[in-house]
Every structure is written in structure tokens, then in C-alpha cells.
Amino acid sequence: MKVVQNYYTKKKFEPVLPGPGDWPVVQLSQNRKIFIEEVTEDSVQRVKSLKPRNNSLIEELELTHYKEKLRIAQNPWKVDPEDDYFFWSKVKSRLLEISANGQDPNQAEELLREIIHRYATEITGNFKRTSYRMARSMVTFWFARLLNASRVKRFGSFWSNELTLQDKIHITGETELLRKLARIGTIIMVPTHFSNLDSVLIGYVIHSLGLPPFIYGAGLNLFNIDLFAYFMNSLGAYKVDRRKKNLPYLETLKSYSTQAILKGCHSLFFPGGTRSRSGKIEKSLKLGLLGTAIEAQRLLFQRNPENMSNKIFIVPVVLNYNFVLEAPSLVNDYLKKQGQERYYIENDEYSTSYKIIKFLFSFFTKGSDISVSLGNPMDLFGNKVDENGYSIDKRERKVNTRDYFMSNGEISHDYQREMEYTRSLSEHIVEKFHKLNQVFHSHLVAYVAFKLIQQKYYKLDLFSLLRLPEEDLIIDYEYFKQNFLRLREVIYNMSDKDELQVAPNLTGEADEVIENGIQNVGMYHTSRAILKNGDGDITTQDLNILYYYHNRLDGYGLEKHF
Amino acid sequence: MASKNTSKAVGIIGAGSFGTAIANILANNARVIVYARKQDIVDEIKNNNTSYGQKIDSRVEPTSDLEYLAESCDVIFPIVPSSNFRKMMNQIAPFLHPYHILIHGTKGLDLSKSDMGQIFDDDTLLSRNKVNTMSEVIKEESVVVRVGCLAGPNLAKELTDEQPAATVVASHFDEVIREGQRLLRSDRFQVYGSRDLVGVELAGILKNIIAIASGAISGMGLGENARALLISRGMVEMIYLGRAFGGNVQAFLGLAGIGDLIATCSSPLSRNFSVGYRLAKGETLEQILDSMEEVAEGINTTRITKKLAEFYNLRAPITENLHKVLFEGMTVDEALHYLMKYPFNVDIDFL
Numbered sequence: 049m050k051v052v053q054n055y056y057t058k059k060k061f062e063p064v065l066p067g068p069g070d071w072p073v074v075q076l077s078q079n080r081k082i083f084i085e086e087v088t089e090d091s092v093q094r095v096k097s098l099k100p101r102n103n104s105l106i107e108e109l110e111l112t113h114y115k116e117k118l119r120i121a122q123n124p125w126k127v128d129p130e131d132d133y134f135f136w137s138k139v140k141s142r143l144l145e146i147s148a149n150g151q152d153p154n155q156a157e158e159l160l161r162e163i164i165h166r167y168a169t170e171i172t173g174n175f176k177r178t179s180y181r182m183a184r185s186m187v188t189f190w191f192a193r194l195l196n197a198s199r200v201k202r203f204g205s206f207w208s209n210e211l212t213l214q215d216k217i218h219i220t221g222e223t224e225l226l227r228k229l230a231r232i233g234t235i236i237m238v239p240t241h242f243s244n245l246d247s248v249l250i251g252y253v254i255h256s257l258g259l260p261p262f263i264y265g266a267g268l269n270l271f272n273i274d275l276f277a278y279f280m281n282s283l284g285a286y287k288v289d290r291r292k293k294n295l296p297y298l299e300t301l302k303s304y305s306t307q308a309i310l311k312g313c314h315s316l317f318f319p320g321g322t323r324s325r326s327g328k329i330e331k332s333l334k335l336g337l338l339g340t341a342i343e344a345q346r347l348l349f350q351r352n353p354e355n356m357s358n359k360i361f362i363v364p365v366v367l368n369y370n371f372v373l374e375a376p377s378l379v380n381d382y383l384k385k386q387g388q389e390r391y392y393i394e395n396d397e398y399s400t401s402y403k404i405i406k407f408l409f410s411f412f413t414k415g416s417d418i419s420v421s422l423g424n425p426m427d428l429f430g431n432k433v434d435e436n437g438y439s440i441d442k443r444e445r446k447v448n449t450r451d452y453f454m455s456n457g458e459i460s461h462d463y464q465r466e467m468e469y470t471r472s473l474s475e476h477i478v479e480k481f482h483k484l485n486q487v488f489h490s491h492l493v494a495y496v497a498f499k500l501i502q503q504k505y506y507k508l509d510l511f512s513l514l515r516l517p518e519e520d521l522i523i524d525y526e527y528f529k530q531n532f533l534r535l536r537e538v539i540y541n542m543s544d545k546d547e548l549q550v551a552p553n554l555t556g557e558a559d560e561v562i563e564n565g566i567q568n569v570g571m572y573h574t575s576r577a578i579l580k581n582g583d584g585d586i587t588t589q590d591l592n593i594l595y596y597y598h599n600r601l602d603g604y605g606l607e608k609h610f
Numbered sequence: 611m612a613s614k615n616t617s618k619a620v621g622i623i624g625a626g627s628f629g630t631a632i633a634n635i636l637a638n639n640a641r642v643i644v645y646a647r648k649q650d651i652v653d654e655i656k657n658n659n660t661s662y663g664q665k666i667d668s669r670v671e672p673t674s675d676l677e678y679l680a681e682s683c684d685v686i687f688p689i690v691p692s693s694n695f696r697k698m699m700n701q702i703a704p705f706l707h708p709y710h711i712l713i714h715g716t717k718g719l720d721l722s723k724s725d726m727g728q729i730f731d732d733d734t735l736l737s738r739n740k741v742n743t744m745s746e747v748i749k750e751e752s753v754v755v756r757v758g759c760l761a762g763p764n765l766a767k768e769l770t771d772e773q774p775a776a777t778v779v780a781s782h783f784d785e786v787i788r789e790g791q792r793l794l795r796s797d798r799f800q801v802y803g804s805r806d807l808v809g810v811e812l813a814g815i816l817k818n819i820i821a822i823a824s825g826a827i828s829g830m831g832l833g834e835n836a837r838a839l840l841i842s843r844g845m846v847e848m849i850y851l852g853r854a855f856g857g858n859v860q861a862f863l864g865l866a867g868i869g870d871l872i873a874t875c876s877s878p879l880s881r882n883f884s885v886g887y888r889l890a891k892g893e894t895l896e897q898i899l900d901s902m903e904e905v906a907e908g909i910n911t912t913r914i915t916k917k918l919a920e921f922y923n924l925r926a927p928i929t930e931n932l933h934k935v936l937f938e939g940m941t942v943d944e945a946l947h948y949l950m951k952y953p954f955n956v957d958i959d960f961l
Contacts, residue, residue, distance in 0.1 A: 429708070429755065442750075455684075462784075464784040
């Protein structure tokens with residue numbers, strides 16, 4: 049059995065780049081206007097190459113107009129610009145004009161450009177160096193207050209600096225290698241996504257490793273909240289609106305990402321696209337954004353001669369917690385979707401600053417520790433990377449990444465090939481996610497409890513099972529313990545084969561581990577996912593939430609042990 | 611770009627009958643280098659323009675140097691028996707780069723990741739992740755990602771006689787399919803494309819089981835009703851197995867599936883067919899293996915497939931009974947008798 053080493057000493061990492069003036073993201077924001085123009089032009093070309101015929105382009109514009117009108121009518125958000133309705137009405141009359149003029153191609157392209165320019169302006173973040181510093185110190189300061197106030201139990205503890213975030217957030221993995229590579233090439237971090245807090249957490253990790261800020265796509269709904277909007281804007285976020293699913297918007301988004309990577313901006317993608325609704329580790333990733341990494345890599349090789357600074361490195365990251373505050377609403381979404389209720393509106397659980405502060409407060413005062421597992425950096429083809437940035441294959445031989453784009457002795461652009469590369473990159477990332485996942489005591493407790501209930505009612509399908517009354521959901525403690533130990537042994541064996549990782553809190557005397565595990569499974573939900581009843585047996589108050597936490601260990605084939 | 615293409619040679623690994631046939635086809639469109647493991651075959655090709663006695667185009671350049679082959683060629687066709695495939699890949703891997711395109715023509719399965727001795731014990735389980743198709747071996751052993759395969763009704767002797775025929779090049783990459791088509795296509799050879807790489811590989815692999823059974827039918831002196839029965843039921847069995855091992859139904863209905871199945875089940879030119887034929891005539895497996903020059907992939911495929919079918923709980927009556935004939939001492943008569951009593955109800959239920 050291998051247990052993860054938590055070498056979270058109070059080590060301070062020096063920034064890898066000396067001054068903020070060198071940060072690509074600063075240079076990007078200083079030239080914001082020019083950058084928006086570049087993205088606009090590139091996106092127009094993308095859409096035109098996808099819709100080469102004039103009438104299909106006009107059809108696409110009409111479809112875009114229709115979808116946008118629908119969005120404005122059915123799902124308006126506070127963050128939407130005031131002139132949204134007006135703009136799209138104008139688009140309508142422009143479209144009529146175009147068809148009156150015998151489908152004038154120049155007018156159509158002009159309209160496309162205006163729409164894309166609007167999108168590009170909306171997407172582009174507004175990084176400010178001063179507010180970055182401000183936001184950063186505020187976050188560190190207040191988090192420390194919250195932490196010390198709740199944990200250090202003595203008078204005046206509110207101002208104590210006894211505990212820092214590093215006591216709460218354990219970073220494991222090849223941090224030095226990551227820092228070296230950040231100096232050599234461009235890093236793309238791809239974390240799992242369970243909670244809205246992930247972006248803040250990752251932001252903290254990036255900062256505490258001394259890395260320059262990463263740009264990342266944050267859901268536009270987060271900008272509904274003034275407080276969040278301030279932090280997001282200052283941390284290099286760009287805005288992603290999941291309601292907009294039209295072609296020009298998606299192409300603008302991809303172009304934004306590609307252009308930023310080309311400029312050397314380290315980026316953060318949540319490759320699952322959205323928070324995992326089911327609590328499962330992401331299995332199918334969104335290929336759109338990942339594809340921009342492949343495309344940017346090819347363009348870098350095409351533009352520049354042999355040079356390490358051309359290289360893009362992928363760093364998978366798994367965030368491990370004991371509980372996810374949004375779990376109840378997430379799992380409801382998931383079950384609704386599974387239950388054939390095909391469409392749910394992208395909802396917005398964090399509509400006010402008050403709610404989000406409450407959320408943060410409980411997270412930092414009540415939640416137990418969090419661990420962040422950084423995966424070893426790899427190139428876009430799943431090869432590991434050494435400290436000089438060279439790709440190394442399974443047999444320890446150097447690989448020239450450029451060769452993946454070569455055909456007949458030169459770098460060529462083949463759209464289908466890059467699609468396939470993107471698909472295989474997503475497989476590599478998913479595989480790494482499963483290997484990096486740390487099994488906490490709380491994960492295994494939830495998994496075993498749910499599986500034992502499922503086993504008891506093996507004839508029921510998931511939905512009938514979830515409707516069972518509480519009093520039917522009792523598991524004898526000894527029986528539970530016996531199964532827990534059996535599964536823990538299986539997990540230990542899997543960790544020997546590097547199929548997953550064992551968190552330190554999973555090891556130790558069984559009763560104690562189970563007790564702590566139970567304490568920690570989603571402990572601050574109003575109804576407990578798992579608890580001991582008066583007789584000391586295991587039961588649950590909310591099977592949906594138990595199902596959610598049990599899903600964390602889905603995908604390892606553990607079910608065959610029941 | 612086209613001018614550059616013509617300057618680089620195309621490689622073939624393996625100078626057996628199918629490798630030689632493919633070399634002859636390629637020689638019409640490109641400069642061809644063929645690798646043979648044994649020096650005397652290299653000499654035979656050089657001096658007599660024959661390989662194992664089979665005619666080979668005089669423009670084909672033989673070599674016994676894998677490094678030279680990998681450096682001279684961007685596109686390589688590995689066509690060696692499945693039992694040597696991983697070893698061969700291991701040898702050439704240091705010279706391969708991500709720009710290489712590999713299109714293999716080997717219709718067998720690889721087991722070398724696991725302990726061979728143990729696997730065929732009666733109670734050892736064999737799951738799909740211990741068994742690899744050749745494209746999977748290529749990706750495991752080398753950095754090559756642009757991988758494809760070649761399958762279809764391509765009896766080597768007929769190809770060498772330049773009779774009309776067609777094949778499928780399957781790959782996840784359109785550029786691999788295009789390269790395959792550009793290099794292989796001629797007035798007498800049609801090349802189709804497919805994106806279902808594993809499906810096409812499996813179709814080519816699993817049909818060898820049915821081919822042995824078909825040989826047995828001929829060996830027993832039975833007629834075309836019996837063979838048609840075997841082919842159509844064999845097809846159903848292949849589809850069930852193929853789906854469980856990761857392929858789609860479509861591949862089995864194409865050239866690599868039904869096409870290849872009909873060709874190998876009807877022709878005494880097929881090695882697998884002749885294994886079945888001689889079994890039915892009363893020879894033992896040892897006698898047959900001793901006198902065969904080249905490997906009949908179907909024998910090993912039957913062993914592995916039977917194990918896999920057990921693991922996934924699939925009904926595979928033809929495979930199971932052929933396994934009994936090959937390895938458990940059952941006679942062909944008994945197997946046929948058993949199959950005729952097997953309770954099948956629905957004709958087709960996979961569509």
C-alpha cells in the first residue's frame with residue numbers, strides 16, 4: 049500500500065517570473081483592444097471556413113438570431129447588457145435587408161463581424177494588475193481570518209496567523225517540475241470540477257506555487273454576483289456563457305483561447321465543461337476547448353523554428369474534498385436528466401453576494417481539509433515531460449512533439465487529425481484523473497454504504513431505490529465494517545498498481561476511520577448523507593446525497609466486489 | 611506535395627505470401643522496400659525476384675535492416691504473424707517517430723502481455739484488456755499514433771495473379787485512409803475506407819474461426835446448404851463477439867466481414883480453410899501444424915476467443931465446438947452433430 053505523502057510544509061515558493069510586467073496576461077490586457085480585433089478577425093475566418101457558402105452563412109446568422117432572441121425571452125440574467133434586446137432586433141432588420149438585397153455576401157460578412165466583435169468584447173476579461181494584487185491579498189487575508197477564528201479556540205484567535213491556508217489545502221505532486229516548465233513553455237491546467245469554489249481554490253494553488261496568473265473561462269453566471277465579478281475580473285478570467293450555443297459564439301470562444309495560448313498565457317480549462325452533476329469523476333470531456341490547445345500547438349510549431357518555448361504542457365489536477373456544498377442541487381439536476389426530463393435550465397444557485405459569502409464561510413470554517421493532487425505534466429499526446437521540457441515516451445526515449453503534426457516532411461493542418469488528437473488527449477486526461485484521485489475515508493464510507501443498500505434491494509432500479517423510505521435504509525454496523533475493510537484492502541491493492549491514491553485519513557484503525565469518515569461525508573447538509581442511529585447501525589437521511597458522494601468512486605470497477 | 615510523396619519509399623515488414631502480394635500491388639504506385647527477417651529470403655528476393663518461391667516485383671528492394679526501412683519510409687505496412695508482431699514492433703520502435711503511418715495486415719490477436727502458460731488453464735479468466743489487436747500493439751510499443759489496418763477478401767494467390775479485388779483500409783485518421791488508398795489503388799484493386807479500426811480488425815480476425823469450420827464442412831464432403839448455414843450463423847456469432855470486444859456491427863457487414871468470410875470459407879487457397887479440411891479428413895492438429903509453412907491464425911484465435919466468450923458470458927457455439935475439435939479431442943462429426951441439435955430460435959436479432 050502506498051499512502052500519499054502530504055509534504056505540505058510551510059514552504060514559500062518564489063514567483064517564477066520576477067515582475068508582473070513580464071506576465072503574458074498583463075501584456076494581453078494592456079493591448080486589450082488589439083487583442084479583441086485579432087480574435088474577431090480570426091473567428092470570422094473560422095466561421096467562414098465552416099460555412100463556405102454564402103446562403104449557409106446567412107442561414108447560420110438567422111439561426112443565431114433566433115436562438116439569441118429565445119435566450120433573451122426565456123432566460124435573462126442580470127449580467128446581460130442592457131442593449132441585448134435592441135442589438136438583436138437590429139440584427140433582425142439587417143438580416144431582412146440582406147435577403148432583400150439578393151443575399152449580399154459583403155453585408156452578411158459585415159453582420160457576422162459585428163456579432164462576433166460583440167461576443168469577443170463580452171468574453172475578453174479585464175485583467176488589472178493593481179486589482180489582482182488587491183484581490184490576492186484580500187483573499188489570503190480573509191481566508192486566514194476565517195480559518196483561525198474557527199479553528200484556533202482562544203481569545204483573539206480571529207487575528208492569529210497560527211494557521212494558514214496551507215494547513216487546510218494540501219498540495220501534492222511534482223511542484224518543482226511544474227514551476228520549471230512554466231518558465232520554459234505554456235502550461236494548461238485541467239482540473240476536475242465539482243464545486244463553484246474550484247476556480248478560487250485553483251487560483252490560490254497557482255498563486256501559492258509562485259506561478260503567474262492563469263487565464264480561465266468562468267461561467268458568466270458567476271459575474272452576476274458583484275463580489276465575484278470583482279475577483280474574477282482581476283484574476284484573468286474570461287467569460288463563458290453556457291446559454292449561448294450558437295456557432296459564431298462557440299468559434300469566438302475557441303479563437304479567444306487559441307490566441308491567448310499563442311501569446312504564451314498559461315490557461316486553465318475545466319475540461320468537464322461544467323461541474324460534475326452526478327459526483328462522478330468526469331468521463332467524457334468537452335472537446336471544444338481542448339481542441340484549441342492542439343490547434344495552438346500546431347500554430348506555434350508552424351510559426352516558430354525548433355524551440356522549447358513553443359511547447360504546451362498539460363497538467364491534470366484532481367481536487368479532493370469531503371463535501372461539496374452544492375451537492376443536493378447538483379444531484380437533483382442529474383437525476384432529473386437521467387429521468388428523461390431532458391432539459392433543465394442552466395440555473396443560477398448563487399444569485400446574491402450574501403449566499404456566496406455564506407457559502408465561503410461554511411467552506412472555510414466547517415469543511416475538513418482539502419487536497420489538491422497535481423498530475424505530472426505531459427505533452428498533448430500523453431507523453432510525460434522531463435524538466436527540460438522534452439517529451440519522453442513509455443520506453444524512456446525522447447519524442448519530438450513536432451512530428452505529430454508532420455506529413456511528408458512538413459507541418460500540415462489536418463482538421464480531422466486534430467479532432468482525433470483532441471479525443472485521445474481527453475482519454476489521457478480522464479485516465480490521469482482516475483489515477484490522481486485520492487480516496488478519502490468519507491468517499492469509501494459513502495461508497496460502501498450505498499452499495500450495501502443497493503445490494504439489499506438488488507431488484508430495484510436506481511429511481512425506485514432512491515424513493516425508499518428512510519426506515520428501510522439501515523445497515524448493521526458489523527456487516528458494514530466487514531465490507532468496509534474488504535473494500536479498503538481492494539483500494540490498497542489498486543494504489544500499489546497506481547490506479548488511484550490513498551489519502552492518509554483512510555489508513556489506521558477501522559472503527560476510528562469509519563467514525564471520521566461518517567463525520568465528514570457532506571457533514572453540513574441539512575439532512576445527513578450518512579450517520580449512525582441509536583443502535584449504532586448505519587443509516588441515511590438523504591439517499592440522493594449519499595448516491596452523489598458514492599459516485600466519487602464510480603468507474604473503478606469496484607461494484608464487482610459486491 | 612505530390613512530388614515529395616513519390617520520392618519517399620513505402621515499407622513492408624514481412625515477406626510472407628500476403629506481404630509479397632501487397633508489395634506487388636504497391637510497386638505499381640511507389641518505390642517499395644520490403645523487410646525480411648531471414649537473410650536467405652532477402653537474397654532470394656534480390657537474386658530470383660521470388661519470396662518463398664512466390665513471384666515478387668523486380669522493383670521491390672529487400673532489406674534486413676529495420677532502421678534503414680524506418681528511415682526511408684513514412685508509410686509502413688507491417689504484415690507479420692501475430693505471434694511475432696509485438697517482438698517485431700519492439701525492434702523497430704526505436705526508429706519510429708510520430709510522423710510515421712503504420713497500416714498493418716495481420717489478422718490475429720496478441721496475448722504476450724500476459725502469461726501464456728497460465729491463460730489456457732481451464733479456470734483462468736481472460737478479459738479483453740489482456741488481449742490486443744495489432745493496432746493496439748503498435749500504439750503500446752511505439753510512439754506511432756496514425757495507425758490503420760488492411761482487411762478484406764484478399765487471397766494472396768489471386769492478388770498475385772492480378773485478379774480484380776478490393777480491400778478496406780480502416781483508421782481513426784482520414785489521412786491514413788487517404789494514404790492507403792493512394793498507395794494501393796489500381797485498375798484491379800479497389801480500396802474502401804472505414805473509421806471503425808477495431809471493428810474491421812476484429813472482423814478479419816474472427817472470420818478465421820469460421821473459415822476453419824468451413825474447411826471441415828468441405829473435408830466431410832458436405833454441400834453448399836451446409837456451408838451457407840455455417841457462414842450465416844458464423845456471421846451472427848462474429849457480430850456478437852465483435853460487439854463485445856469493441857467493434858460495431860457495420861464493419862462485419864462490409865468487405866472485411868461478410869466479404870472476407872465468403873472468400874476464405876469457399877477457397878481451398880486459404881490456410882485456415884485447409885486446417886479444417888485436413889482435420890475432417892482425420893489428421894491431428896500436430897500433424898497439420900508440422901507440415902504447414904505459414905501460420906494459420908485461426909487456431910490461436912479460436913483459443914483466445916473461446917476464453918473471452920467465457921469471460922463475457924457469450925454464446926459462441928461454433929467457436930466452442932471448434933475448440934473441442936482442435937484441443938479437446940472431439941471429432942468433427944461429433945461437433946457437427948452437436949451444433950445441429952443446438953437450440954437456436956431467432957434468426958437475426960442484432961439489428
